[in-house]
Every structure is written in structure tokens, then in C-alpha cells.
Amino acid sequence: MDDRTCAACDCELETDIITVTLGGRAVEVCCQDCALLLGEAQAAIAGSEA
Template identity: 65%
Template sequence: MKKTTCAACDCELGADTIKVNLGGKSVEVCCEECAAALKEAGQSTSATSGAKE
């Protein structure tokens, strides 16, 4: 059986995962805290990528 890990903290995922859409791709995280961290990071990178000179 393949072990899957959280996209944010690399903890092993259990049965209760949370899916987060990040850059058009769906990733799984272990908890709301990791989901919030990834969403924040995604918003931060998308805001700076639009500011090219």
C-alpha cells in the first residue's frame, strides 16, 4: 500500500484528509492548519507573479 503524506508538513495522511486547490492542482493535507498555510502561500505567490515588470 502506498503511503501518502501531507503536502504542507509531510506527516502521513489518515482517512480524514482535506483537499486544497493550489495553482490549479488538488493536493491533500492532514489538517485545517496545513490547509490554511497552503492557501496563504498560494495567494502570496499568485499576487507576486502578476506583478512582473
């Protein structure tokens, strides 16, 4: 069995997987909330590097 987990919350991925690109790499999340969290985290990191 393929044990894939959400990149944001580590929950097991079901059928409604969302793919988000972070730093040029595609990661999978379980829901829209997790996708938004990762996007906000990336924006915060990008803002601190400026």
C-alpha cells in the same frame, strides 16, 4: 500500503484528509491548519506575480 503524505508538512495522511486546489491541481493535506498554510502560500505567490 499506500504511503501518502501531507502536501504541507509531509506527515502521513490518516482518515481525515482535506483536498485543496493549488494552481489548478488538487493536493491533500492532513488538517485545516495545513490547508490554511497552503492557501496563504499560494496567495503570497499570486500577489508577487502581479
